[in-house]
Amino acid sequence: MDSVLVAATVGKILFVLVVVLTLSPVLVWADRRQSAMIQDRVGPNRAGIPIGGFNLTLAGLLHPLADALKFMWKEDFIPPKADKLLHALAPIVSVIPTIAAFAVIPFGDVIWLDHLGEVLPASPSGRGIPFQVASLNIGVLYVFAVSGMGVVGAAIAGYCSDNKYSLLGGLRAAGQMVSYEVTLGLSLVGCFMLYNSLLLEDMVSWQIDRGILGWGIWRQPVAFILFYAGSIAETKRIPFDIPEGESELAGGYFTEYSGMKFGMFMMGEYIAMVVSCALLTCIFFGGWDVPFLARDGIHFSLLGHTYFEHTMAHWAVSVIYIASFLAKTVVLLWLTLMIRWSLPRFRYDQVMKMCWRYMLPLSLLNIFVTGMVILFSGS
Amino acid sequence: MTAGGEALFAFCALVAVLSALGTVIVHSPIRAAMSLLAHIIALSGLFLLLHAQLLAALQMLVYAGAVVVLFVFVIMMIGPSVPEPPVLRGMVTKTAAIAIMVVLTAILAFSLMPVHMPDIALGPCLPGEGAECDQFGGVGAFSQSLFLDGLVPFELISVLLTVAIVGAIAVARGRSREEVAASQHKRDAQAKAAAEQGAREQAMAAEVSAHGGHG
Numbered sequence: 001m002d003s004v005l006v007a008a009t010v011g012k013i014l015f016v017l018v019v020v021l022t023l024s025p026v027l028v029w030a031d032r033r034q035s036a037m038i039q040d041r042v043g044p045n046r047a048g049i050p051i052g053g054f055n056l057t058l059a060g061l062l063h064p065l066a067d068a069l070k071f072m073w074k075e076d077f078i079p080p081k082a083d084k085l086l087h088a089l090a091p092i093v094s095v096i097p098t099i100a101a102f103a104v105i106p107f108g109d110v111i112w113l114d115h116l117g118e119v120l121p122a123s124p125s126g127r128g129i130p131f132q133v134a135s136l137n138i139g140v141l142y143v144f145a146v147s148g149m150g151v152v153g154a155a156i157a158g159y160c161s162d163n164k165y166s167l168l169g170g171l172r173a174a175g176q177m178v179s180y181e182v183t184l185g186l187s188l189v190g191c192f193m194l195y196n197s198l199l200l201e202d203m204v205s206w207q208i209d210r211g212i213l214g215w216g217i218w219r220q221p222v223a224f225i226l227f228y229a230g231s232i233a234e235t236k237r238i239p240f241d242i243p244e245g246e247s248e249l250a251g252g253y254f255t256e257y258s259g260m261k262f263g264m265f266m267m268g269e270y271i272a273m274v275v276s277c278a279l280l281t282c283i284f285f286g287g288w289d290v291p292f293l294a295r296d297g298i299h300f301s302l303l304g305h306t307y308f309e310h311t312m313a314h315w316a317v318s319v320i321y322i323a324s325f326l327a328k329t330v331v332l333l334w335l336t337l338m339i340r341w342s343l344p345r346f347r348y349d350q351v352m353k354m355c356w357r358y359m360l361p362l363s364l365l366n367i368f369v370t371g372m373v374i375l376f377s378g379s
Numbered sequence: 380m381t382a383g384g385e386a387l388f389a390f391c392a393l394v395a396v397l398s399a400l401g402t403v404i405v406h407s408p409i410r411a412a413m414s415l416l417a418h419i420i421a422l423s424g425l426f427l428l429l430h431a432q433l434l435a436a437l438q439m440l441v442y443a444g445a446v447v448v449l450f451v452f453v454i455m456m457i458g459p460s461v462p463e464p465p466v467l468r469g470m471v472t473k474t475a476a477i478a479i480m481v482v483l484t485a486i487l488a489f490s491l492m493p494v495h496m497p498d499i500a501l502g503p504c505l506p507g508e509g510a511e512c513d514q515f516g517g518v519g520a521f522s523q524s525l526f527l528d529g530l531v532p533f534e535l536i537s538v539l540l541t542v543a544i545v546g547a548i549a550v551a552r553g554r555s556r557e558e559v560a561a562s563q564h565k566r567d568a569q570a571k572a573a574a575e576q577g578a579r580e581q582a583m584a585a586e587v588s589a590h591g592g593h594g
Contacts, residue, residue: 086409137517138436145423145436148444152416155451159409167455174452178445198518 004113008129016102016133019326023333024270025064031337033060038341071263079162079256086160091257091264094153097146098271104142105278106132106201108288108322109295112314120295120314130201131322139198143279144185147234150272151177154236154243157265158253169252172348173236173243179355180233180240186363187226190370191283194219200279204287212291216284222366224284226359231276232336233351235269239343242351277332278325285328288321388428395421412450419443430516 029044036043047066048057056062078087114126136142151174158170194216195203207214217224233240244252254265281287292300297311346354394417401414419442426435525533554562 083407083409086413089413137432139518141433141436141440141518145439145444148440148448149416151444151448152413152451155448155455156409156413159451159455171452171455174448174455178448178452181444 004127005129009133012131012133015107016105017099019107020099020102020271020274023274023330024267025068026061027270027273027333027337028064028067028266029061030334031340032063034337035341068263071260074259076259076261077256081162082256083160083162086156087256088261090153090157090160091261091268092153093156094150095264095268095271097149097153098268098275100146101143101275102278103133104136104139104200105275105282106130106204106287107325108318111318116315117313119297119311120317122296131318132201135199135201137199139202140188140200140279140283141198143275144181147272147275148181150234150268151181153268154253157257161253161256163256165249165251166253166255169243169245169249169255172245172249173253176236176240176243176351176355177234179352180230180359183226183355183359183363184230184234186360187223187230187366188283189363190223190366191216191220193367193370193374200282200287203283204289207286208289212286212289215286215289220284220366220370222362224280226363226366227283228280229359231280232339233355235272235276237269237273237336238340239345240351241345242348245345273333273336274329277329277336280332281325281328285332288325290320290324293317293320384428387424391421391424391428394418395425408454409451412447412454415450416443416447419447432516433518433521434516 033043035041043060044063045057045060047060047062048055049062050056078084108131110128110130112120112124112126112128115121115124138145154173154177155170158166158168158173161167191203192198195206197203197206203216207216236243243249244254249255254262257265292298295314295317297317298309299306300308398414398417398421402411402418405411405414419438423435423438423443426432426438
């Protein structure tokens with residue numbers, strides 16, 4: 001491995017970290033402001049930096065900053081009878097897998113270093129650097145493998161806090177997350193069969209080859225709904241917020257956490273949202289695909305007739321691709337926030353019944369139907 | 380193996396051994412479960428060194444994501460267990476156990492000492508080796524052997540697992556309300572019959588004793 005590859009990998013890791021660590025505070029802000037708009041309130045808008053008699057508030061965007069400062073300086077209280085080691089370990093176990101899951105997500109097309117300033121030829125030469133931290137043979141299975149660890153974090157947080165509410169929350173979290181992981185994995189099997197690959201970058205290029213009508217959401221709508229619902233349940237947000245249940249469990253498994261440890265749980269939840277929305281973008285919304293934008297420029301053609309053509313430099317196309325990926329992810333995140341503030345909560349038995357009685361059989365049916373269609377269409 | 384591979388192997392092996400020991404030694408069940416988790420993660424790191432990417436992912440997915448969670452779940456349901464009284468075994472048992480351990484370790488050490496350890500770790504694929512080396516341990520190669528070469532045993536194992544699940548449910552579910560009611564009814568009838576029998580015997584005994592008294 002030479003120095004260019006190492007530098008590229010470090011750069012990609014930094015890009016992922018910057019995107020994730022800036023998106024999650026902005027999401028907290030968006031969550032609070034949007035809920036205020038939906039409920040006809042003002043929402044957080046006060047925290048600001050006074051500059052010469054003028055209070056710089058940025059529409060409340062400084063509130064997450066104030067929250068972060070508060071997390072750092074707040075007393076870190078550990079219940080006297082709690083298991084101190086595991087109490088400290090739980091937030092780490094729940095936040096690290098969610099960040100690690102970003103390793104296989106492709107944020108953009110392959111970047112050809114030798115052609116950056118010119119229009120990309122049909123068969124580029126030189127070194128191409130895929131815009132993803134690691135391309136593993138197991139692809140999206142890696143995401144499931146590492147994010148399965150998050151359950152353990154929530155469960156031991158609930159167990160080690162020496163609090164009955166925490167214990168109940170931990171039990172519910174373990175039950176709910178294990179159940180929905182099954183549906184989550186099975187709902188994507190239809191997509192694997194369709195795309196004939198487990199690699200996210202292959203799935204994206206399959207969709208790009210078939211244009212906007214080839215996007216996964218049109219080809220696998222049932223899988224999209226199941227996966228989206230399952231991923232909301234995995235992040236434990238309303239309507240699936242049974243493990244946290246503010247009104248009945250006082251916060252659930254993280255009731256006994258304060259300061260930055262609580263902050264890590266919260267951050268883990270928002271980062272998990274970003275992961276699932278990035279996955280949805282890759283699998284169902286064509287990844288970095290922009291309609292009519294090919295690698296060498298714009299080709300606006302409909303029904304075999306070309307209306308407009310314009311060649312663009314490789315660097316410009318690459319930037320547009322990455323921006324398009326991030327934009328799709330942000331739109332999906334916005335939709336997730338809307339769902340949180342639009343739907344009432346489920347009861348615990350309803351959550352479990354929905355998973356095992358409706359979503360699991362539906363995902364199996366989806367696999368069966370997809371298999372039949374692929375078998376008889378012969379593609 | 381490359382230097383990086385050696386370091387990774389040493390790290391994973393050390394973590395695996397220590398956490399395996401921890402799983403057995405630690406008293407608190409939840410900490411034992413966490414040691415088991417660390418052990419499983421270290422094992423999947425070792426699988427990665429052998430190019431078994433799919434196996435590493437399955438190790439994490441099934442054991443870390445499901446089995447350990449199940450253990451934690453059970454520990455949570457049962458609650459913090461009562462501290463067990465220390466097991467007091469006699470000196471004879473302890474001495475015998477230590478002696479057996481020493482002998483077994485010695486046998487293992489002597490049998491392995493003359494063997495030159497083969498370098499089983501796989502290096503990166505050379506340019507000439509082509510796709511087969513590249514795919515080794517990946518999803519494609521794994522599925523080839525699972526669904527083409529070993530299809531029948533694979534399906535038989537899934538049937539066996541289904542049987543085991545049905546059996547477990549049958550044992551755990553207990554009996555339905557009708558069955559319970561029926562057996563309760565039967566037991567009531569038996570008890571009633573027994574009571575009647577007992578009363579009759581008592582009456583007979585009383586009669587006998589009364590006659591005896593008169594006699």
